[in-house]
Amino acid sequence: MKLSVHDPRGYPPKVTGKRLAPRLQSLDGKVVYLVDCLFDNSEAFMNQLLDWFGEHLPAVNARIIKPRQSWVDDPDMRKRVEAEGQAAILGVGL
Amino acid sequence: MPTVAVHTDPFARLARATALANGMPTARQAFVPQPVVGRTPPQLRGYIEGVDPVSKRPFIQEVLEGLTRPLDDKDLKGVAFERSTPRLVPPGTEEDLQQLFIENKWTDFLPVILPTEERVAAMLRGTSHKPDEVVGRLAPTAFREAWEFTVEKVAVNAVMAGCRPEYLPVVLALAASGQTARSSSTTSFATLAMVNGPIRNEIGMDSGIGVLGPFNHANATIGRAYNLLSQNLQGGSVPGETYMGSLGNWYNYSACFPEAEERSPWPPFHVQKGFKAEESVASVFFGGRYTLAGFGPRETWREEFRRVFAACEQHLAPLLVLDPIAARGFVELGFDNKEKLAEWLSDNGRLSAREYWDNQWVQTLFRSLAVAGVEPYAAKYKAKPDELIRVYEPSQISIAVAGGETQGAWRMFGGRYVKSVSVDAWR
Numbered sequence: 465m466k467l468s469v470h471d472p473r474g475y476p477p478k479v480t481g482k483r484l485a486p487r488l489q490s491l492d493g494k495v496v497y498l499v500d501c502l503f504d505n506s507e508a509f510m511n512q513l514l515d516w517f518g519e520h521l522p523a524v525n526a527r528i529i530k531p532r533q534s535w536v537d538d539p540d541m542r543k544r545v546e547a548e549g550q551a552a553i554l555g556v557g558l
Numbered sequence: 559m560p561t562v563a564v565h566t567d568p569f570a571r572l573a574r575a576t577a578l579a580n581g582m583p584t585a586r587q588a589f590v591p592q593p594v595v596g597r598t599p600p601q602l603r604g605y606i607e608g609v610d611p612v613s614k615r616p617f618i619q620e621v622l623e624g625l626t627r628p629l630d631d632k633d634l635k636g637v638a639f640e641r642s643t644p645r646l647v648p649p650g651t652e653e654d655l656q657q658l659f660i661e662n663k664w665t666d667f668l669p670v671i672l673p674t675e676e677r678v679a680a681m682l683r684g685t686s687h688k689p690d691e692v693v694g695r696l697a698p699t700a701f702r703e704a705w706e707f708t709v710e711k712v713a714v715n716a717v718m719a720g721c722r723p724e725y726l727p728v729v730l731a732l733a734a735s736g737q738t739a740r741s742s743s744t745t746s747f748a749t750l751a752m753v754n755g756p757i758r759n760e761i762g763m764d765s766g767i768g769v770l771g772p773f774n775h776a777n778a779t780i781g782r783a784y785n786l787l788s789q790n791l792q793g794g795s796v797p798g799e800t801y802m803g804s805l806g807n808w809y810n811y812s813a814c815f816p817e818a819e820e821r822s823p824w825p826p827f828h829v830q831k832g833f834k835a836e837e838s839v840a841s842v843f844f845g846g847r848y849t850l851a852g853f854g855p856r857e858t859w860r861e862e863f864r865r866v867f868a869a870c871e872q873h874l875a876p877l878l879v880l881d882p883i884a885a886r887g888f889v890e891l892g893f894d895n896k897e898k899l900a901e902w903l904s905d906n907g908r909l910s911a912r913e914y915w916d917n918q919w920v921q922t923l924f925r926s927l928a929v930a931g932v933e934p935y936a937a938k939y940k941a942k943p944d945e946l947i948r949v950y951e952p953s954q955i956s957i958a959v960a961g962g963e964t965q966g967a968w969r970m971f972g973g974r975y976v977k978s979v980s981v982d983a984w985r
Contacts, residue, residue, distance in 0.1 A: 555564030
């Protein structure tokens, strides 16, 4: 005997496609923000990444920046990154 | 702006799934080995100068190319698509459908009641709300997409868990809380549920012997329904994709109990939260990560509770559940309301500042607040390393009474109070 059974899943939202931002031809002379997402020890990781840029790509102006709080969007930080930076590296997300 | 996101490698599938759900499947990502926590600066430098464990290419090359490699057609388009879940699955035999539910990871791997059209229709008679009414949205964690669900979808999961129709208003209230019982966090959280008010007795919940165990149909199946609906209505609770808890948590099977209001010396929990005693309410507590236990209050109860609080994790406030015998013992000591006991626990449950701040989640969640001057974290951050500081404020400590009075026992769970939801609104 065949049974007619409900699907137990909820309804996912529609996915809207987004294009990636244009890439840079070179990072030389550009401000690259290293966004510390505030997970435990990500500060140490970003410090090492900052040092790496200083030692290997000194023409890149790498800067560390942090949101006010972990897990919470920080519009002010994003505005500053957009206004003053040309690229961003976010991490370290678990 | 060109960006690259850096993750640890166990999160590769999750990161890609999240990028896809956000319409950017080609979002540039780079990976380092797990863990980052606890690694020294030289070890972290080794990650940066080493190989991306996912792409097997140099990590720094992934980062630099991620910011500079020209976009291709896929990058420019992104991906847009509609997803839908059908109301019914294709008809099948009992055996085939049970297997389908297991293969699709729609169960907790214990047998489920198949949600046939007849059973779901019967379940829906437990509420006056229409089947197509939207109840809310759930997500495995804050930054994942939230899926929407209706009364009927909640009823489907209630059937699967073995609930009776009269339990449905409680299950709907838990679903409407917006708090998932299946967090995807690496920390293996669970969500504990407590029911107050007349509904407890109306549907036969039991706050007596074995209240926190598998000894009552309503307690057990409501708690199971909350977990099943959480995993299915939020878009899954699948290891590596929508569940990342390292150790997992047995409370993810079922964790729901009623407060023993009639035998408690204190006002019920929902009254503390502003509801009337005659209202029926479901409250949810996020955590379930640690469990501590004891008896009392005996002669050395102060020392015992100080030890217990030192053992609680600093980032996850407790839910203290006292057997009525233990609760009455505290009344005899002068704690004539829950608030006084919470105040004592807060004031005496202290840790050195050094220990308090040496916790992964305290660092992640509270350090930035402390640096920004947000209290009480700022004061704790200024404390000297050996200064004893409060772990929790009194308002963060939840206290409930339940148990069979066969012993003056108590249990303390990681259980940060989230919210209380009216059950009556879902009758």
